[in-house]
Amino acid sequence: NGNDDLQSVAESLLPAEHVEIATLLESLPVEERLSLWEALPDDRKIDVLVEMRSDPREVLISATEDDQWSKILTGIDAEDLLELMDSLPAKLMELAFQALDDQQQGYFRDATQFPDEQIGHWISHDVLAMPLNAKVRDGLRRIRRNVPQHCDTIFLINRSGQFSAAVKLTKVFGAPEHLPLVELTEEFIPVIKGSDDSTTASLQVQRSGFAALPVVDDTNKLLGRVDILSASELVNENYERQVMATAGMDEDEDLFAPVAKSARSRALWLGINLLTAFLASWFIGLFEATLQQVVALAVLMPVVASMGGIAGSQTLTLIVRGLALGQVTGANLKALMTKELKVGGVNGVIWALVIGIVAFFWFSDPLLGLVICLAIFMNILAAALAGVLLPVVLDKLKIDPALSGSVILTTVTDIVGFVAFLGLGSLFLL
Amino acid sequence: NGNDDLQSVAESLLPAEHVEIATLLESLPVEERLSLWEALPDDRKIDVLVEMRSDPREVLISATEDDQWSKILTGIDAEDLLELMDSLPAKLMELAFQALDDQQQGYFRDATQFPDEQIGHWISHDVLAMPLNAKVRDGLRRIRRNVPQHCDTIFLINRSGQFSAAVKLTKVFGAPEHLPLVELTEEFIPVIKGSDDSTTASLQVQRSGFAALPVVDDTNKLLGRVDILSASELVNENYERQVMATAGMDEDEDLFAPVAKSARSRALWLGINLLTAFLASWFIGLFEATLQQVVALAVLMPVVASMGGIAGSQTLTLIVRGLALGQVTGANLKALMTKELKVGGVNGVIWALVIGIVAFFWFSDPLLGLVICLAIFMNILAAALAGVLLPVVLDKLKIDPALSGSVILTTVTDIVGFVAFLGLGSLFLL
CATH class of the missing domain: 1.10.357.20 (SLC41 divalent cation transporters, integral membrane domain)
Structure with missing residues (x-):
């Protein structure tokens, strides 16, 4: 029975990375692609969509029934929505925006103030930021709560929220608890402007030796960070755009477009x-x-x-x-x-x-x-x-x-x- | 005076990244390129050469006097030499190999057992590896000594040197000192084979969410690791090769080749x-x-x-x-x-x-x-x-x-x- 087969394929995919499922979906002819898509659990659908190229992604979005979206959109965050926004019709866009909490809605609005060729569009707000007068003790407490992926520094900001320095997590761990974090700051960390070109900034992140770099606005206020994973995705996408452009196509071209x-x-x-x-x-x-x-x-x-x-x-x-x-x-x-x-x-x-x-x-x-x-x-x-x-x-x-x-x-x-x-x-x- | 100018340009470049100097050197016509090269301090030359594309690099290598090499080659390591080996004439290759200490010579020999399209050729040996029975206390001691760039896990290996699990550094820091590290291991970390295709493996590192992945041989013995910086360089190089190939050129083509x-x-x-x-x-x-x-x-x-x-x-x-x-x-x-x-x-x-x-x-x-x-x-x-x-x-x-x-x-x-x-x-x- 074809449907059972599909169900078992879908289940066997569960431990796989979202990227792998996205790659597989892109490689399937439309009918099989839609069947596999429907067999995926709702709570993974957003993460998989985010990893797909626009054209094949839009095939899935337009084939999904209206009443399924509220379930699928549960747990969407600002970064997901930024990635998907060009693919979603206005009605779904509204629904998705409403599914964000207040903070994420704010992040989304901030990001859309930058066009997508500027790095400000792509920053993450999941930063370890602490006031300039924080001590090692405070840093440790903050770190124990949660360290995001690809994050190797604490950013120190002043009272106006301006970025002033970075401290490597590994330095915080060895240090005496009462020491001010400012005494442990890195001598040099490149700082990115939100309005910088996204490919140039991403290459800078890749080469910096840090897992992520701080992104600031024109007044040096800390907006967020770009980590080496996002940077690599942006760089790879730019190369792919270049390769496809030589044949007059864009990188979103679907292997099985209608x-x-x-x-x-x-x-x-x-x-x-x-x-x-x-x-x-x-x-x-x-x-x-x-x-x-x-x-x-x-x-x-x-x-x-x-x-x-x-x-x-x-x-x-x-x-x-x-x-x-x-x-x-x-x-x-x-x-x-x-x-x-x-x-x-x-x-x-x-x-x-x-x-x-x-x-x-x-x-x-x-x-x-x-x-x-x-x-x-x-x-x-x-x-x-x-x-x-x-x-x-x-x-x-x-x-x-x-x-x-x-x-x-x-x-x-x-x-x-x-x-x-x-x-x-x-x-x-x- | 042209020479003073050059000296000051060279000095003003000192705080710059090696990549930036390499990029600048590649963009200069041969005469200016050689002058700037000579003005660079000897102890930075290897790091800059490593970042250059082969063709422009070889222009510099062949223009450098024999008697300067012993100074330039001071501090070269196995990874540098692997990157440079195709550009160095046999005599310099011998000299460079002798400049490595015993351990680095071993690393170099290990790596050259893999052809350069396999990831084993490109691994780093700068790993935090500890025995399976190590405690948090031992881990902390090891970490305080030195954490390499782009390293977010300790690899646990058994007595035969086989990779068995990874522990995130951030988990080690919060934990009680007497706890065995095995109790903190990650549920899943992708493991790469030395014989894997280098681009495929590099993409896997980029997507893994880890700062580096372990690389093992066919018997699961830990050979080293590939971090996300090396991975990104290999991926970028592969894309560049593809773009240049469309015009029948290779990615090493020099803007100012003779x-x-x-x-x-x-x-x-x-x-x-x-x-x-x-x-x-x-x-x-x-x-x-x-x-x-x-x-x-x-x-x-x-x-x-x-x-x-x-x-x-x-x-x-x-x-x-x-x-x-x-x-x-x-x-x-x-x-x-x-x-x-x-x-x-x-x-x-x-x-x-x-x-x-x-x-x-x-x-x-x-x-x-x-x-x-x-x-x-x-x-x-x-x-x-x-x-x-x-x-x-x-x-x-x-x-x-x-x-x-x-x-x-x-x-x-x-x-x-x-x-x-x-x-x-x-x-x-x-």
């Missing part, structure tokens, strides 16, 4: 690409008369376009990474450009000669060999130039170069390649 | 791509006679090829991510294929019609419209098929689909597109 939805989400990218392909075709069309007379040009066109595209995407990928790491700046842009043009020059000469010679023998036409040789060289140089400048300009315009860079670059190298090749062909071969 | 080196490292990818481009050209060449008579086919060729390439890369990217997450398996492959073919079918029909109509009006030729319409539809379907099957097959063959997937896929969609378009053109338009 066909209509999936087709729609990909159609835009295909449409943009179609426009650029037609643009390239239009340029080729300018040389119809030449193509009619020298059909070898039509045969070799893809070689010219693709060598430029590949050379350009190599430079582009390197520069996009450099921008993301903060390594490409106004200060080294000219040096970078020079180097990439030199690399392009070397590979341009080598491959132009190889391709020229092949074309010469293939079509027994030395002039055709010369034409493609020059076109390849020009296109690889243009690719290097565009590969450096394009992402820098896009970045300045606040457009993500990882998403739109490659489609624009390919348009440039296609057009330069076709015009150079067919133009030179018209000059030399007619 | 031109010859950089040109050489990119030439291979250009060469592979050239072979595939020539292959596509060869297929086009089969239809030379048709092209000569219907030059519009030559004009529209890039549209057919590029729509197939884009559609295919979307499916490919989704499946490659699914494989990496363990979400694409034999169990759901058929369902995935069905879904992707449906999505391809929908987008195929839509864009085939759009492009067919545009071509009809552009060239006032209804048959040409029909030909490109059919060719686009066939190519988008082929792209969906190849986008699912190709990465699965490559993965089975232990070839990284993130690296070679896109070049093979584009070859498939180019050839299918050209043959379908020019073949149908020969049938209908001659």
Whole structure:
């Protein structure tokens, strides 16, 4: 019996991490996904939803009956709701907000004052914070009550709630009970602003050596903390976004999205690409008369376009990474450009000669060999130039170069390649 | 005076993290990079080198005089050397190994028994390990001596050195001194095998909720631990490898590599791509006679090829991510294929019609419209098929689909597109 099977699968999953269940749910076709979802105990559903990517998550949310939500939403906290808010319809959002207690509602409101690309949106309020005049004794009492996950320091705050220093828990334990905590503070701990970029701040947390860093507002008031687990999730999500962006998708794309939805989400990218392909075709069309007379040009066109595209995407990928790491700046842009043009020059000469010679023998036409040789060289140089400048300009315009860079670059190298090749062909071969 | 400036830059960097100095060094053109490197104090050089990517690191290593190394290598440990070993020439490797004490040499030998794609290569030996019969009192004494970074548990091991349980440090502190530590053990802590894949194991550490997880050998003997910082570095490196692989580069590529080196490292990818481009050209060449008579086919060729390439890369990217997450398996492959073919079918029909109509009006030729319409539809379907099957097959063959997937896929969609378009053109338009 299928239902019993499912029940036993669901039960066997109980000791598993929420992440593992979320991963499994994402990997199931919609029907099986919904059955497993229904078989999960209500009190685990929120934790599992939080770990899922938006698209597959929304499939589950929209399939859940209205009357089940009050049970599912029991025990939701502000952090869960922040993660889910973009996936919940307004009515459920209201219900979920009401399920938070006063304190959590406050946390939720505070967080939503920051957009989700700022770290303030993602902070945890589960902090060990104590007044500046607290003693080791007070610290120990506070610690014995409860230490949150990934928390290795007590934050000391002044009367206005401003962050002033951090004390490692391990130092508190060894110390005499009457010692003021301020005597044990760390010499240096990085402090994050709520308005800092969430990826940059998360990398800072990962590298800090601390399990979590304090987050403050513009007046240095302690807002909360970002621990290394949240930081790692944000960093991983950012990388995944980058990988998916190269194909014009976002990181929330569902392996088993409904066909209509999936087709729609990909159609835009295909449409943009179609426009650029037609643009390239239009340029080729300018040389119809030449193509009619020298059909070898039509045969070799893809070689010219693709060598430029590949050379350009190599430079582009390197520069996009450099921008993301903060390594490409106004200060080294000219040096970078020079180097990439030199690399392009070397590979341009080598491959132009190889391709020229092949074309010469293939079509027994030395002039055709010369034409493609020059076109390849020009296109690889243009690719290097565009590969450096394009992402820098896009970045300045606040457009993500990882998403739109490659489609624009390919348009440039296609057009330069076709015009150079067919133009030179018209000059030399007619 | 330039040298004084540099000295002051170097001094102003002293309080900075090693990672920040490493990032700065990577972003400098070679000459400036070498000057800053020389101005750095010798005792920080190893820590900075460890944080750098291999290619820029090797520029510094090969520029450093032989007689400086004994000073630089003072204080190197096994973990540093493991990170650097691929960058050091044999002579320096020997020197560095001799700079390790006996214990560190042992650690180094143990680690190199695992290849670097296994987590055993990357473990830390800085563990709090205690015998199973230890008491809270013993634990406290051990903790007061020294707690390593990102360490929140004591590992309990039996007489054969096998891992048996973990005790949270925070539990040890509150407990009565004579209590055996075994009474405080965590109900569940994931245990990693040294031979586990390093990315998979690192993700497990990130998600575990612990600051570090124990790593054991096949007989359950405790080898060491992987903390969440090392885990995050390994995960980030893996993502970066994936992003760079899409352009046929590796994550060690240097922003300011010497031109010859950089040109050489990119030439291979250009060469592979050239072979595939020539292959596509060869297929086009089969239809030379048709092209000569219907030059519009030559004009529209890039549209057919590029729509197939884009559609295919979307499916490919989704499946490659699914494989990496363990979400694409034999169990759901058929369902995935069905879904992707449906999505391809929908987008195929839509864009085939759009492009067919545009071509009809552009060239006032209804048959040409029909030909490109059919060719686009066939190519988008082929792209969906190849986008699912190709990465699965490559993965089975232990070839990284993130690296070679896109070049093979584009070859498939180019050839299918050209043959379908020019073949149908020969049938209908001659």
